[in-house]
Structures are given as C-alpha cells and as structure tokens.
Amino acid sequence: MTGADPLAGIEAGVHRAAEALKRLQREDGHWVFELEADATIPAEYILLRQHLAEPDDLVLERRIGNYLRRIQGAHGGWPLFHGGAFDISASVKAYFALKMIGDSTGAPHMVRAREAILAAGGAGASNVFTRILLALYGEVPWKSVPNMPVEMVLLPRWFPVHLSKMSYWARTVLVPLLVLQAKQVRARNPRGVTIQELFLPKTRRGQRQLSHRKAGWALFFNGLDAVLKGAEPLWPRNARERAIAWCENFVRERLNGEDGLGAIYPAMANSVMMFDALGYGEDHPDRAIARHSIEKLLVIREAQDEAYCQPCVSPVWDTALTCHALLEAGEATHAKSVERGLRWLKPLQELELRGDWAEEHPDLRPGGWAFQYRNGHYPDVDDTAVVVMAIDRARSRLGLEGFDEAVSRGAEWTAGMQSRNGGWGAFDADNDHGYLNNIPFADHGALLDPPTVDVSGRCVGMLAQLGEAPDSPRMRAAVEYLRRDQEVDGSWFGRWGVNYIYGTWSALCGLAAAGLGPEDTAVARGAEWLLSIQNSDGGWGEGCESYRLDYRGYETAPSNPCQTAWALLGLMAAGRVDDPAVERGVTWLLRAQDETGLWDQEVYTGGGFPRVFYLRYHGYARFFPLWAMARFRNLRRSNTQLPAWGL
CATH class of the missing domain: 1.50.10.20 (Glycosyltransferase)
Structure with missing residues (x-):
C-alpha cells in the first residue's frame, strides 16, 4: 500500500468485488449461494x-x-x-x-x-x-x-x-x-442392496461412546x-x-x-x-x-x-449480508442493487403466522424473517437482526422509503425473543433444557437451541443501531451475557460459524455497538486474542477441529478469506483499525482476490451442529472479504470509528 494514495489498491479491489457480486444477483433481486x-x-x-x-x-x-x-x-x-x-x-x-x-x-x-x-x-x-x-x-x-x-x-x-x-x-x-x-x-x-459386509459380529447392535453425556443422566435415560x-x-x-x-x-x-x-x-x-x-x-x-x-x-x-x-438453502441470509457488504462498498452505482435486494426481502417477513416460538412468548407479535425462502413457523432471530440492520442502513444512506413498519416489527420480534439469561437463541427463547442432550436419541448432542454469543452479538448490534439506550434493562442484560460468556483466553465460542474467530468477531461487534470502547477489558482481551492468532502471511484461519470437547486453545490453521474478514471486522470494531496487523490482513485479502474479483475457499467455516455437522457457505468467501476491505478503507479515510455494523 504505497504511492500517492495508499488506499488506491484497496479501492480497486473493493470495486472489482462489488461489481462481481452484483453480477451474481438474481433477476428478482436476491442472492443465493450454494450451501x-x-x-x-x-x-x-x-x-x-x-x-x-x-x-x-x-x-x-x-x-x-x-x-x-x-x-x-x-x-x-x-x-x-x-x-x-x-x-x-x-x-x-x-x-x-x-x-x-x-x-x-x-x-x-x-x-x-x-x-x-x-x-x-x-x-x-x-x-x-x-x-x-x-x-x-x-x-x-x-x-x-x-x-x-x-x-x-x-x-x-x-x-x-x-x-x-x-x-x-x-x-x-x-x-x-x-x-x-x-x-x-x-x-x-x-x-x-444390503451392506451386511460393514458389520462386525459383536457390534451389530453396538452403540458409540458419547462423550457429551453426563454419567448420571445417561444411566437414567438408558434405563x-x-x-x-x-x-x-x-x-x-x-x-x-x-x-x-x-x-x-x-x-x-x-x-x-x-x-x-x-x-x-x-x-x-x-x-x-x-x-x-x-x-x-x-x-x-x-x-x-x-x-x-x-x-x-x-x-x-x-x-x-x-x-x-443441499441440507437447506440460505437466500435470506445471503441477500441480507450481501446488501451489507455493498452498502459498505458505498458507491452510488451499488444503490440500485441493494434496493432490489431489500425489496425482495420485505414481503418475506412473517407478520401473521404465530410459529412454535409463540408457545414461550404468546403475546409477542410475529415479525421475523426465516433463513430460507419460506419457513413461516420457524423464523430466525439471527436473520431478522441482520435484515433489520441492512434495511435501517439503507434508509439512512440511500433514503429508502416504505420500510418503517418492517424495521419496527422485526426489531420488536427480535427483542421479544431475548432469553432470561440476556442472550438470544436462533429460533426459540429459553430453549436450554440441557438434560435432554443425555437421552439416547440425542447422541449428536444438539437437541437444543440455547442462547449463543454469535446470535446475541448481532441482536445487540441491531438494538444499538436503532437507538436502544446502553443502560436499558435488556441491553444491560445482553452485554452482561456477552461478558459472562467470554473465554479465559479472551475469545468467544462461535456456535453457528467456525468457531472462536466467528464468535469473537460477533461479540466484539455487539459490544462496540453497545458503546464499549477499545479500553474496555472485554473488548481489549478479545482484540488481543485475534492479534495473537494471526498467521505469518497476514491472514487468519481456524479448523472445525476446534469444536472438540477437549479443546485446549487455538491451533494454527491456514489462512482463508472469510475467517480473515471476520477477524478484521472484529479488530476494527474493537478500535484497532490502525494496528499494522489489520493492514497486513487487508493486504492478504487483496493478494487472495482472484481474476473474477471475488474469493473462493474449500474449507468449511459454517456450523450446523458442533462435532456432528458442518457447512460450507459458498457465499461467505465472496461477500465478507469485500465487507472487511471496504470497512478498512472507510475507517482509514474518515479516521472515525463507525458503529460495529456501520451506518
């Protein structure tokens, strides 16, 4: 990054990536990538x-x-x-x-x-x-x-x-x-067709040893x-x-x-x-x-x-996150694509059907978005928070009109899904009956949908972006939940993305949006952890093996585009945009950008069920690097810290 304008190379990379993403937009306005x-x-x-x-x-x-x-x-x-x-x-x-x-x-x-x-x-x-x-x-x-x-x-x-x-x-x-x-x-x-040749005589009816189960509960449920x-x-x-x-x-x-x-x-x-x-x-x-x-x-x-x-499809998630990346890229030529994407999203909001979530919150009005094209009984808290933030950004930056009720209802439903411990789960509130993971049927250890840091960080970001007071009861409870769930080494566990890089990015964005600055102990420790695991080539990487039950700390993994982007976004949310490590990370992304203007990766960085089921979101390596590079350019040019999910 040398020459008259040290950001010129980044500007060119941002433009190429944004144009390439726009070419992938479907005729009706949405994006969807393989899952x-x-x-x-x-x-x-x-x-x-x-x-x-x-x-x-x-x-x-x-x-x-x-x-x-x-x-x-x-x-x-x-x-x-x-x-x-x-x-x-x-x-x-x-x-x-x-x-x-x-x-x-x-x-x-x-x-x-x-x-x-x-x-x-x-x-x-x-x-x-x-x-x-x-x-x-x-x-x-x-x-x-x-x-x-x-x-x-x-x-x-x-x-x-x-x-x-x-x-x-x-x-x-x-x-x-x-x-x-x-x-x-x-x-x-x-x-x-049969496969009896795959059985050993003594294990035909055998069962695996399940390390996630507690001995007492396992004995009870086996009986x-x-x-x-x-x-x-x-x-x-x-x-x-x-x-x-x-x-x-x-x-x-x-x-x-x-x-x-x-x-x-x-x-x-x-x-x-x-x-x-x-x-x-x-x-x-x-x-x-x-x-x-x-x-x-x-x-x-x-x-x-x-x-x-595919196990499912992710059009709402892909479209909302792509709109965020293009909004960050910021060129006027992107506005039409963003507006088309958000107008495609608007009618997918569920405003009438009271899904299974209503059993826990019978008085809460519907207002969420699903992860897929349609899934009215099961809207997703994470998707809803991200869609609401994208629409709200577009209202401010593009003058987008006709979305006020969508934002209001989406925020109302998301806030109403907060669990008693201050966090948010993905689809239900207070779905934390841990003993159920010990029943023999649940040998995957993922029968529940408890609150998680990654979803909670985005919900905090949504509330803050819409003007929630930092000292409101629900915001205080959410921030305390994020603080409480921080690991000893300063990282946060990532339930829906791999893993501690994803969780730490999500938590830092939420805490920054809630007004916690770089001097805050939790923010500083999270940023230092991200800095400590940067690879010598400037990027970041983390393997799915980090979900193992005997995890004892980060293990080096090759750099990849989407985890590098998450780490950069987390560090910038923590006020570290001027740290040389951030510039090295952005430089790595520029080097990794291919001839199409985008990025690709084979490694899996999505979480289905830890230790059991993982996902490769083909879109992650396409829109997250654009988002990170554009955020870096914006912060360095303005020299002003933007909100975590940015206006």
Whole structure:
C-alpha cells in the first residue's frame, strides 16, 4: 500500500468485488449461494429414492456418485468437512449409496472405505440417525434404535421430555420419524442392496461412546429406554392411533409448501416417508409437494458431471449480508442493487403466522424473517437482526422509503425473543433444557437451541443501531451475557460459524455497538486474542477441529478469506483499525482476490451442529472479504470509528 494514495489498491479491489457480486444477483433481486454439507445428505437422497422405489434416474445417480467419490478422504472414508478426519456415520451412508447405484464392492475405493469402516467398529458403531436409516432398510433391528414412543406427543407440556423443550430442527425431524418408528417401516429397496459386509459380529447392535453425556443422566435415560422397549407391546392401541394422527396433523400444518417441513432436508425427507407409510399416494397434494421440495435442494454441476443435495438453502441470509457488504462498498452505482435486494426481502417477513416460538412468548407479535425462502413457523432471530440492520442502513444512506413498519416489527420480534439469561437463541427463547442432550436419541448432542454469543452479538448490534439506550434493562442484560460468556483466553465460542474467530468477531461487534470502547477489558482481551492468532502471511484461519470437547486453545490453521474478514471486522470494531496487523490482513485479502474479483475457499467455516455437522457457505468467501476491505478503507479515510455494523 504505497504511492500517492495508499488506499488506491484497496479501492480497486473493493470495486472489482462489488461489481462481481452484483453480477451474481438474481433477476428478482436476491442472492443465493450454494450451501454444502458432507456426504450424508447426497447419500440419503439416493437412499430415499430407493426407499420409495422411485423410477431410476441414472444420470443423476452417476453425477451424485462422481461427487461422493471425489470427496472421499485419504483415510478411506468420508469426513464431515473438507480435509477432516474419518467419520463412521458419513462413511456408512456414502458406501451404502455408492453400492446402491452400482459401485462394485471390489472397486478400490469401496475396499478402502469398507476397511476403514470395519476398523472403526463397523456400521453398528454409527450414530442414531444412521442406525435408523439402517433399520428402515432392515440392516439392523428396530430394537437397536433408542425408543422414542410416538405417544410422547400426547404428554402435557410440563412433562420433562416434551417436544416444546426441543429445538425447532429436532421437532420437525422427530415428529414424522416417530411415525416411522412406531410402524417399523421397511424401505422398498427394489434393487435388493444390503451392506451386511460393514458389520462386525459383536457390534451389530453396538452403540458409540458419547462423550457429551453426563454419567448420571445417561444411566437414567438408558434405563428408561430399556423400560420403554419392554413396555412397547403394552401401549394402548387407541393412544398410538391418536398419537400418529397428531403427528400427521403437525406435519401437514407445517408443510411449508414447496419449501418443505422446517425447510431442512432431514425433516423434509422424513415427512415424505411418513406420508408414504400412512398410505398417501404419490399424487396426493401433500406428499407431492413435500417430495418436490426436496428436488429444489439439488445442485447440478453439468460441466463437472456432478450433483449433490443441499441440507437447506440460505437466500435470506445471503441477500441480507450481501446488501451489507455493498452498502459498505458505498458507491452510488451499488444503490440500485441493494434496493432490489431489500425489496425482495420485505414481503418475506412473517407478520401473521404465530410459529412454535409463540408457545414461550404468546403475546409477542410475529415479525421475523426465516433463513430460507419460506419457513413461516420457524423464523430466525439471527436473520431478522441482520435484515433489520441492512434495511435501517439503507434508509439512512440511500433514503429508502416504505420500510418503517418492517424495521419496527422485526426489531420488536427480535427483542421479544431475548432469553432470561440476556442472550438470544436462533429460533426459540429459553430453549436450554440441557438434560435432554443425555437421552439416547440425542447422541449428536444438539437437541437444543440455547442462547449463543454469535446470535446475541448481532441482536445487540441491531438494538444499538436503532437507538436502544446502553443502560436499558435488556441491553444491560445482553452485554452482561456477552461478558459472562467470554473465554479465559479472551475469545468467544462461535456456535453457528467456525468457531472462536466467528464468535469473537460477533461479540466484539455487539459490544462496540453497545458503546464499549477499545479500553474496555472485554473488548481489549478479545482484540488481543485475534492479534495473537494471526498467521505469518497476514491472514487468519481456524479448523472445525476446534469444536472438540477437549479443546485446549487455538491451533494454527491456514489462512482463508472469510475467517480473515471476520477477524478484521472484529479488530476494527474493537478500535484497532490502525494496528499494522489489520493492514497486513487487508493486504492478504487483496493478494487472495482472484481474476473474477471475488474469493473462493474449500474449507468449511459454517456450523450446523458442533462435532456432528458442518457447512460450507459458498457465499461467505465472496461477500465478507469485500465487507472487511471496504470497512478498512472507510475507517482509514474518515479516521472515525463507525458503529460495529456501520451506518
């Protein structure tokens, strides 16, 4: 950054990135980027088609097979994220899917996979959701799956194990699954493919050791599971019929059109299988729309002859964050694109439907946005806060009109979703019944949606941007929550992004917006932690391995564009724009910018469920670096600290 104008190179980089992003805008005004997970969803898609005995689509099968073979790890199995360690459950599903589409068990890649699976304990050591799939195919008996009696849906709300105490994703996945388990459904499997070669004799009914479970609770719930299995034949038939009818009505009420139940693949697939088990024909409107919703998740890459199925889509999130980045870029030529994006977002606000969240807050008016195109029963607090901030910025900077009610209702709903501890969860308030993560069904340890720092930081930023007084009760409670959750080393845990870099960026932005300056102890410690983990090349990186339960501190990882951008935005929120480390980070981003004007990365930096499910947001490496570079340029030119999410 030398010469007459040290910021000229950054200006050019910002302009190129903004123009490239604008070219990716859809005709109706929104942005949506691919959302990639691991091998499990594409494999489950193959097996769903065979469960239903659907007509063959050999071209699609070939493309999904090509994708699965490409992402197979050097260890022989399949990881949960790019370059990750072997995962038994993902590997079992991927092997099953490849065998289903015709891969020979003697093919080198199948031999390597089988050897790796057997060395890890065989298919019997898979997680609960994989064992359920295996039970559907008759590979394991249903009694090897933890018992979740369908009658549980009839229990009163005060009962300790109740759907209302679980997260939205658990509810939508579990309800149709309860029907499948109650009926002990069997996949049609017209090709007659089995994978008994993946089982070791002594582990056919085995279970994994679950490090997240507490010994006392695990003992209690394991005992309860044994009692339920023994008592299952004694359940009154009319109670079972009423419970199945309740589940059927629950799913139909929340079917969500062509966006599907919960707008997430596992719930959508389970709903289709439930309808099939209940006798709904392929042409029944509910089953047909549920099945169609899954097709919308497919990504077809004709040039690469590959395809995969996404776990969900992220258009609201992508559009709102892209608008923030373009607003930061600030050129008048970007205004039209931003306005088109925000006008696309406006009618997606849910103003009428009272979703499941209303059980905890019955007097709160709806006003949130979902993560997906439509998910009216399950708006997302994080998305709503980010959309509200983008609209509010556009009102001030672009003179955008006609959005006052949208901002007011969005802010009202978000503020009303604050939990008792001062923080915010993603979809529910006070969804923190930790003992539920010890039930045998919850071996993924993610049955709940408790408050998190990353969501809370953005909610604080929204309130501050809209003029909330720093000493208001809810703001004081939120700031205290953020302070309380800071780690010993000065970082913050990131639930929905990888990981401590994401959490620290989110917390620093929220605290700065709330008026805490660089001299504040929490802010200073967070900034110092970010500075301490900068790579020698100027960038930042952090691996998904940081979610492990025995985490003992940051471990070096290669620099990547989106985590570098998060670290820079966090440092600038903490008042460190003039620190040489920030300039080195921006320089790294400039070097990493490709010929298209954007950035790309293969590493996964999105969180689904820590230690279980990770995401690669293809948009993150495109809009976050632009945002960080433009923020740096703006601060250096104005020499004035902007609010954390910036006006």
